Amino acid sequence: MLTINREKCIACGMCVKICPFRIIGIDKSEAKPVPSIVPNMEASCWACGHCEAGCQQGAIKLENGLPGENTVLLNELKVSPAQFEQHLRGRRSIRHFKEGPVDITVMKELIDIVRFAPSAGNLRPLHWLVIYDRKQVHSLVALAIDWIKQKLESCDTILPDYKWYEH
Structure with a gap:
């Protein structure tokens, strides 16, 4: 080697x-x-x-x-x-x-x-995805926001005073 x-x-x-x-x-x-x-x-x-x-x-x-x-x-x-x-x-x-x-x-x-x-461990477990289509990027952003909202709603016992604010 x-x-x-x-x-x-x-x-x-x-x-x-x-x-x-x-x-x-x-x-x-x-x-x-x-x-x-x-x-x-x-x-x-x-x-x-x-x-x-x-x-x-x-x-x-x-x-x-x-x-x-x-x-x-x-x-x-x-x-x-x-x-x-x-x-x-x-x-x-x-x-x-x-x-x-x-x-x-x-x-x-x-x-x-x-x-x-x-x-x-020098495993380099990362993978990259490059997206140039603006519509696809916005679609992925929307999915990420929905996922974050879902996670925050399931954490209401951990963060009871946290509110998700829409922009």
Whole structure:
């Protein structure tokens, strides 16, 4: 599942440090000590991609059947604390949207990016449905509102003073 290119590896130990399951180690008795999977720990690998993403040399390849799934995290693209702070402080909820659909190319790129979001056990249980037809969107919104109303009505013992307000 995991291969380490001995030629590229500089034995920095980053993969060892960031492996959440501690299945990678360095045998220092070798002539050129490089990381490898600790004996009898192969089955413990969840294919999370931490080792591959953290290897600045690109020496680790995770064979998880998903081409292009993991990407080496480049130091020059890391976000500084100031950049992260500015992003969070400047972020606002959007309540007014432009008329017209989002360009399909942009939508595909965004969905491709969000598939890298972490999930418990690296299972990624999310599925995406993109609907461009305005009537279908309004129909789904109406169904969601009806479902919420039904749930709130069944919770009157939990939230007795809560009233559903129509807009």
